[in-house]
Amino acid sequence: MEPTRPSRNPYQLLPSILSADPTDLASALRAAEDGGADAFHIDVMDGHFVPNITFGPAVVKAVRARTRLPLDIHLMISEPSKYLKAFAQAGGDTLAFHLEAGGDLRALAREVRALGRRPGLAVRPDTKFAEVEPLLPEFDEVVVMTVMPGFSGQKFMADVLPKMRQVREALDRAARPVDLSVDGGITPETIGAAAKAGARLFVCGNSVYGDGPSPQENLRALRATLAREAPLEVR
Ligand code: DX5
Ligand code: ZN
Numbered sequence: 001m002e003p004t005r006p007s008r009n010p011y012q013l014l015p016s017i018l019s020a021d022p023t024d025l026a027s028a029l030r031a032a033e034d035g036g037a038d039a040f041h042i043d044v045m046d047g048h049f050v051p052n053i054t055f056g057p058a059v060v061k062a063v064r065a066r067t068r069l070p071l072d073i074h075l076m077i078s079e080p081s082k083y084l085k086a087f088a089q090a091g092g093d094t095l096a097f098h099l100e101a102g103g104d105l106r107a108l109a110r111e112v113r114a115l116g117r118r119p120g121l122a123v124r125p126d127t128k129f130a131e132v133e134p135l136l137p138e139f140d141e142v143v144v145m146t147v148m149p150g151f152s153g154q155k156f157m158a159d160v161l162p163k164m165r166q167v168r169e170a171l172d173r174a175a176r177p178v179d180l181s182v183d184g185g186i187t188p189e190t191i192g193a194a195a196k197a198g199a200r201l202f203v204c205g206n207s208v209y210g211d212g213p214s215p216q217e218n219l220r221a222l223r224a225t226l227a228r229e230a231p232l233e234v235r
Contacts, residue, residue, distance in 0.1 A: 004070045004093055010232045012038035012201045013219055014072055014181070017063070018054060019152045019205035025059075028209060029067050035219035039070040041183070041203045043152075044087070046077040049101055050150040057083070057090035064091030072096065072141070072203075074122055074183065076149045081108055088115040096120025096143045099127055099135070109138040122183070124149060125157050129166040140178060141201070142167055146194070147184030152205035156185030161197040168198025187211075188221055192229030202226075 015037050020028035029040065042060055047053040064071060073092035077083065080097035087095055095112045099105060099121055109119035120141035123132055125148060136142065144164050147154035164182065171178045181201035182194040191202055204222060212218040 005068050006070055006093075007038035009038055010200060011195065011223070011226050013208075013222055014039045014041040014201055014203050015208040015215065015219070016041040016043060016152060016183075016203050016205035017209075018043045019209035021209075025063065026066055028215065029063065031215040032208060032219065033067065033069065035208075035214075035216035036223065037069060037208075037219060039072055039093075039201075040067065041072045041074060041205075042092070044073060044075050044077060044083075045150065049078045049098065050076045052150045057086040060087060060090035060092055070094070072120070072143075072181070072201075074120075074143060074203075075101075076122070077101065079103070081111065084108070084111055085115060088112070088117045092117060094118040094120045094141050096122045096141060098122045098124065098149070099131060100124050105135055106138050109135075120181075122149075125160045125184075129163050129170075132163075132167060133170055136167075136170055136174060136178060141181055142171070142178060143181045143183050143203075144199070145183050146186075146190075149184075153210060154185055156187070156190040156194075158190075158193065161193060164194065164197035164199060171198075186222075188225045191222055191225055195226055195230035195232075 015032040045054040070093040072094045075097045112119035118140035122143040182199035183203040187207040
């Protein structure tokens with residue numbers, strides 16, 4: 001397998017395969033690539049940290065074999081340290097674990113780096129900026145959740161936007177680039193507000209694979225909305 005190709009788009013769309021047909025992930029990947037997806041988001045749930053159960057390393061490995069786009073692995077699991085190596089070996093590029101799962105988060109980030117992967121910090125909607133801020137220097141990506149983790153197709157929580165702005169401002173002051181990703185309820189109606197609050201990576205489950213005409217058309221519509229509502233100056 002050739003190495004993954006990171007996107008240089010200032011705004012990146014990451015289809016979440018949780019909303020795709022699980023019996024035909026290969027078609028779901030192709031359709032999203034065709035529509036210009038920048039990377040894929042894979043939701044790992046353990047039935048303990050969250051009430052739902054989804055994918056393990058075997059699915060990540062199978063997806064890795066079918067696409068050269070980067071894979072963002074969103075670990076909604078207790079004790080992520082037990083599984084970092086397995087998801088790194090399966091081919092995840094970013095391994096994001098939850099602040100609320102606890103443990104030594106800085107040591108976990110170092111462990112991900114030692115595995116040659118990018119550490120990501122995922123944050124539930126009810127977690128305060130003050131808890132996130134001191135951890136930022138350790139990570140390559142922050143995933144701010146705008147729904148409670150567990151299920152796709154939930155309603156976007158606009159009351160998280162002030163925290164998103166705080167994270168954006170802190171990252172703009174940081175010495176090195178850190179990606180800011182928004183996860184949950186992103187649709188053509190909400191993506192502009194998330195972008196204006198500072199998100200640059202957008203996880204899209206239902207709005208790519210659920211509603212709308214096709215993943216290709218849905219991705220184009222999301223991109224067009226971003227360009228219209230939150231144009232970014234290219235420096
Ligand atoms: C929810 C997951 C999300 C989910 C997003 O716990 O973390 O990534 O797939 O789905 P939508 O975009 O439908 O809210
Ligand atoms: Zn997710």
